[in-house]
Amino acid sequence: MNTIHDLGGMDGFTLPERDQDFPLHEEWERQIWGLALAVWSKPIPGYPGGLRADIERIPPEIYLNMSYYEKWVWAEEVAVIRGGLATRAELDDPDGSLSRPDIGGFTPATPADVVAFMEADDSYERPATTEPRFQPGDEVVVMNNHPAGHTRCPQYTRGHRGIIQAHHGVHGFQDDEPRDAGEQHLYTVTFTAGELWGDRGNPNDRVNAELWEYHLESVTG
Amino acid sequence: MNTIHDLGGMDGFTLPERDQDFPLHEEWERQIWGLALAVWSKPIPGYPGGLRADIERIPPEIYLNMSYYEKWVWAEEVAVIRGGLATRAELDDPDGSLSRPDIGGFTPATPADVVAFMEADDSYERPATTEPRFQPGDEVVVMNNHPAGHTRCPQYTRGHRGIIQAHHGVHGFQDDEPRDAGEQHLYTVTFTAGELWGDRGNPNDRVNAELWEYHLESVTG
Amino acid sequence: MSDEKVSRRDFISKSTMAASTVVAGSGAGPAHAQEAEVHEHEQSDYALRAKALVSVLTRKNLINPATMDAVVDYYENKVGPHVGAMVVAKSWTDPDYRQRLLEDARAVMREEGNVGVQGTDLVIVENSEKVHNLVVCTLCSFYPWPLLGLPPTWYKDTAYRAQSVIDPRGVLKEFGTELDDDVEVRVWDSTAEVRYLVIPERPSGTDSLSVDELAALVTRDSMIGAEKLA
């Protein structure tokens, strides 16, 4: 989706101060972030994944006025309601009577579960069953596509030429479409600033982005 | 500027009803629009132009939450203060004491002035002193540039190939940069939906945009 | 064109600020400080701010309230969609006229006196069974004022501006018109000073109607391409 989350290259914002704080300031921020990781470490039955995509679907005029953790509140509410774990009415009256979702004998993540999750080897690399199509040094062009679902191909790279800078092996493909893309070789692609931004780019500068093989086409000649 | 005003192709918004109203609903909307046209028809000395660019510079998180006429209030305030015609303090206390700007013996636009302005032949075409570089049917590619100033070249067209559909003669160039671009031949360029949007575009569809010669490059071959 | 002199024609569009002062994204510098001063009340009531602006400029004798009224009166009572509707109705009944409109609408409108601010450089396009035209302005809300008056609220909405170029069929469906896959959709994005008017398809069963009666059938939105006539 070409939604507001795909911010690379947009003008008009004002940079904040570089704050030096631990980012969880408020008690509710600590709770909502703890909740996110707890459920991530041991998903509640029925709780749908895709919180990142839910955040991307926040209407732009609201998204731009939300803090980071407010977006997670939004997405977690969507997930809980969509997953049938709580109703809007229950969330509106958290001290009222509650229904029990029909999810059997679930035991929520313990502190030990979540610490093990946070400390686990989290590599997204998976066994390669195909040869990579590109090698470092190859020139590629990013597919110009504007899918209706979630994509990790930023708009500012689409249609532009770059050089394969690194090959990271095979990683799970994160785009919603195509559903049958399966796992894909992942590359870092280097673009010159001029290729992306024209005269606005400094000739000495480069922008690197990670893109899956699905996003890339060969440049011949 | 790649600011929020350049909306073509962004997802995530919700279409409104097709209202059938006369668009000036409120008294203040009538006033602010009347003010805009009155000053446009006979600019007050010191009042800067470029209200459209001021609207484009509204911070995105505010822009998306403003109605059309609210944007004009914003821009007209900017112009009046920047032009030295009123201070912020005066606008905050409109019944208080006022300074008189030093603009000589200015007489504001009369009803007859503004009607004559609204009825005047408003062609932006200017005498051609150069031959057009392109003819209808020529294939062109839109320059990929991301200038820091105002531009009329929408982001969704940049870097894409299209066909010259019409030549409109020479029109004043509206971009801020380059300052020396002068007047330019203006064309309508037709893009296939697939060229712009990939699989998302219906193969039968076309998008046409007007672009100045400065924005266009020849496609050879 | 010099930096100092901006013609009345370019007044609204052409910035008199140097580009270097308008680069967005960084919060420092004099331009930013000035903006901060200008917008210290950015979240406050726009109605009050509009009235304050008008009041201060009126008290300073920099604007004439009767002139503002004349603007609203002009677009509310004189120039509006009925002008375009008459052009469309005539095009339905007079093939030569229609042909001239399609070839050089501006010349015909100059003959008829239907020119004016924001719309003299007019292009007219026609719908047919196999072609549907839709007009949008993605950057702003450019619109052919001399033929249609001021643009409707929905035309200026972010959603319409954003979606019409990438998903015109979705927009039309949401607006109540579902197009067959083999109809060609032509979107016209008014990025310069050319303005567009769509001649909708003439409704069936209207052979016996007069031009005035036909004009009464032509809706504003059909001349933007946002609906078909029944």
Added chain:
Amino acid sequence: MSDEKVSRRDFISKSTMAASTVVAGSGAGPAHAQEAEVHEHEQSDYALRAKALVSVLTRKNLINPATMDAVVDYYENKVGPHVGAMVVAKSWTDPDYRQRLLEDARAVMREEGNVGVQGTDLVIVENSEKVHNLVVCTLCSFYPWPLLGLPPTWYKDTAYRAQSVIDPRGVLKEFGTELDDDVEVRVWDSTAEVRYLVIPERPSGTDSLSVDELAALVTRDSMIGAEKLA
């Protein structure tokens, strides 16, 4: 991967909804109605909403409050920028170690046990007199948690995400670092699951310091590339 089964690894990122239900821009259909129900209080107080969510899920025994505390404790007291700072300090004093980091940071971190969620697939890049690296995530706020902890607020800000790729020098200048024109800026946009750490230039006059003393000089922001060390 089937639609039904989403691995824990993909839990946050991979949507279980069909794409057809998430197309934005049109307001109709069941998905929209559901969203409307979900978000009827969209403008209300997020602190209250967060507390309500936690309270309801706790009362339903779907989450354990101690587990939430454990998450915060982990990133507040165990894993944070001090981990990355030690890696940087060692790289300054041990050329072989530095070389191994640049060639395969993940392998080194696995040896050291510095892996974990959001950051095992690590790439380390080095600044020099003529190269400055800057890390950003334009789409979200991906960040190497095992080495730096949770990302700072400014890193997640729309302005940083938007401007770093188009105007990295402007961002750095605003942040207090002005680069010479002939320095090459390399921006790394974390669009997949690879995470980046920058080895800043070693400050001059630090030859006699121990690794621990050097680590104390390394700031969080220098390892993102947002500042140089004095």
